[in-house]
Amino acid sequence: MKNPSGTAASKPNKRRDLAWRKVDFVQPDAAWKDHLVVDQEMSGKTPLEFVRLFFDQGVVNHIRDQPKIYALQKDAQEFGVSCFLGILAFTGIVKMPSYRSYWSNETRYPVIADAMSRDRFEQIKKYLHHNDSLTQKPRGDPGHDKIHKVRPLIEMIRDNFMKIPPEEHQAVDEQIVPTKERISLKQYNPKKPHKWGYKFISRAGESGFVYDFEMYTGKGSVDVSDLGVGSDFVLRLARGIPKQKNYKLFFDNWFSLLDLAQTLSDQGILTLATVRANRLKGCALESNSKLKARGRGSYDWRVETQSNAIVVKWYDNKPVHLISTYAALDPEDTCRRWDGKRKEYADVKRPYCVKEYNRFMGGVDLADMLLELYRIDFKSRSKWYMRIFFFFFGLSVVNGWLLYRRCLAAGQKPRNLLQFKTDVARALLSGASLATPKRGRPLSDADTNSQKKRNYTCRPPDSTRLDGQGHFPAWIESKQRCSVCVQAHSKLKCVKCEVSLCFTPNRNCFLTYHTM
Numbered sequence: 001m002k003n004p005s006g007t008a009a010s011k012p013n014k015r016r017d018l019a020w021r022k023v024d025f026v027q028p029d030a031a032w033k034d035h036l037v038v039d040q041e042m043s044g045k046t047p048l049e050f051v052r053l054f055f056d057q058g059v060v061n062h063i064r065d066q067p068k069i070y071a072l073q074k075d076a077q078e079f080g081v082s083c084f085l086g087i088l089a090f091t092g093i094v095k096m097p098s099y100r101s102y103w104s105n106e107t108r109y110p111v112i113a114d115a116m117s118r119d120r121f122e123q124i125k126k127y128l129h130h131n132d133s134l135t136q137k138p139r140g141d142p143g144h145d146k147i148h149k150v151r152p153l154i155e156m157i158r159d160n161f162m163k164i165p166p167e168e169h170q171a172v173d174e175q176i177v178p179t180k181e182r183i184s185l186k187q188y189n190p191k192k193p194h195k196w197g198y199k200f201i202s203r204a205g206e207s208g209f210v211y212d213f214e215m216y217t218g219k220g221s222v223d224v225s226d227l228g229v230g231s232d233f234v235l236r237l238a239r240g241i242p243k244q245k246n247y248k249l250f251f252d253n254w255f256s257l258l259d260l261a262q263t264l265s266d267q268g269i270l271t272l273a274t275v276r277a278n279r280l281k282g283c284a285l286e287s288n289s290k291l292k293a294r295g296r297g298s299y300d301w302r303v304e305t306q307s308n309a310i311v312v313k314w315y316d317n318k319p320v321h322l323i324s325t326y327a328a329l330d331p332e333d334t335c336r337r338w339d340g341k342r343k344e345y346a347d348v349k350r351p352y353c354v355k356e357y358n359r360f361m362g363g364v365d366l367a368d369m370l371l372e373l374y375r376i377d378f379k380s381r382s383k384w385y386m387r388i389f390f391f392f393f394g395l396s397v398v399n400g401w402l403l404y405r406r407c408l409a410a411g412q413k414p415r416n417l418l419q420f421k422t423d424v425a426r427a428l429l430s431g432a433s434l435a436t437p438k439r440g441r442p443l444s445d446a447d448t449n450s451q452k453k454r455n456y457t458c459r460p461p462d463s464t465r466l467d468g469q470g471h472f473p474a475w476i477e478s479k480q481r482c483s484v485c486v487q488a489h490s491k492l493k494c495v496k497c498e499v500s501l502c503f504t505p506n507r508n509c510f511l512t513y514h515t516m
Helices: 040-044 047-052 057-072 084-093 116-126 152-160 229-240 260-265 288-294 352-360 362-371 387-408 417-429 445-452 508-516
Strands: 170-178 187-188 196-205 208-214 247-251 269-274 299-304 307-316 319-322 333-339 344-350 473-481 489-494
Touching: 040 307, 047 417, 057 152, 084 116, 084 387, 084 417, 152 208, 152 387, 170 229, 170 362, 170 387, 170 508, 196 362, 196 387, 208 229, 208 387, 208 489, 229 247, 229 260, 247 344, 247 362, 260 269, 260 319, 269 352, 288 307, 307 352, 333 352, 362 387, 362 417, 387 417, 489 508
Parallel strands: 170 247, 247 269
Antiparallel strands: 170 196, 187 196, 196 208, 269 319, 299 307, 307 319, 333 344, 473 489
C-alpha cells in the first residue's frame, strides 16, 4: 500500500509508550448502571415452555424440514421427529452403554421402548440433518465453511440465547464438546476434563447461563487482528453486552491483553483477567524469588497511568498475574490454603482483585458441570455433527432451567435440574411438541383408547428358558402370537416364561422353545 505521495506507507506501530508506576490505583465508578430483568409472569410456565424459548418454532421447523430434504435426496420416505427429542432427554438421565440397550430384551427401558420402535429411532438418527449438503462449497473455495452442516442450527440457537437479559458479572471461557472423531475440527486441551473435542468459546453469567458462543474452527479459519485470535473472540462475544453500563467481564490469560482491557473500558465494560507476564509490555514487577522470600500471599503491583489499568502479581503456590480496570488491592482478605510442609490449612493474604476473579470467573465451568450431569452421549461413526446437536439440546435445557429459577416466584419451591429435565422429557413423549400448540378438537376417550399400546412382556434369558424346571403349559383367554413360529396364534402359554407357544399335532413349538 502506498500513500498519496507515492512512497510505501509504513505499518502502524503496534507498541505504544506505556507509563507503569507503583502508585495508588484511581478507582473508577464501577456501579452497575443496569438491572436484571425478571419476568414474574413467566413463573407459571411449564418446563417445556421454558425450553421452547430456545428450541422455538424456527428451530423445530428446521430440524423437521432438513431431515426430510436429506431423506428425499437419499430416496427415503419422509418422516417427522416426534418423540425423538424426548427420548434423547431420557437417555441423558438414564445411562446405558449403547442406545440399543433401551430396546434390548435384557435391559429394556419401557419409557423409551414403548414410545418409539428402535428402527424408527435409528431412521430418524440416520437422516438427522441441519443444512442442505448440495449448497456447501467445496474445499479450497474462498467461501468454504467447515461447519456448513450445523451453521443454521448454531445461528438460531445463538440468537435465542442472546434474547435473554444478561447478568452483571459474565465470563468468557472455553467449552469442549467431547469427541474423538477423526476430523480437523477436533481440538486438544490438556487442562479440560474432556481433553479432545470441538471447542466453543462461550460467554456465560455468574449463574451458568450461556448468553453467547462461537465455535472455534481452527487456525487460519478467520481473519485475526493485531490483538490476536483470543482477544478477537472476546471482542466479538462482548458485542451482545450493553455498552456504558459497567458490566463486568472476566477471562483467562489465553485471551487477555492490556490493549483488550483498554478497548473494552472505552466501551464501558469493566474487565478483570489473568494475564501472561510476556504480554505486559515492560511492566517491571518484583521477581519470583523476592516474592517467595516475603512469604505466601505477598504481592506487587503497577498502574498503567494512561489507561488506568492495574496489574497485580500475587504469589500463592506460584506467581499469578492479574490485570483489571476496576478491581485493585483493597479491601484485602484471607483465604484458606493447604500448607504441604506443615500438613495443615493456613490463612493466606490476597488482594481484592484475586477474590473477585475467583468468585465470578466460573460461569462457563458451571454450565459445563450442569451439562455433564445429564449429558446426551451417543457415538456416531458417520455424522460428526451429532455431538454438536446433542450439546445444543442439552444446553437449551440447562439454560431453560436456569431461567426458570430466575423467574421463580417468592416462596415457590424450585425443581432441581433432574426433575426439570424429566418433566421436559415426559412432556415430549406424551405428545407435546416443542412447537407452539395447535388449535383443534381434543381427543375423545374412544380416540385415546384406540391409541393405547399393547403391554410388552420381556422374554426370559436363555439360562431360564433352557433350565428344564417348572415349564408348564396353561390356557389363556385370548389368542397371542407364537414366540417361535410367529405366523400362528395360540391360547397356550408357559407359566414360567410367560410367552405364548403352539402345541398342535403338526407343530410342537412348546418343546422347541425349551430345548433349542
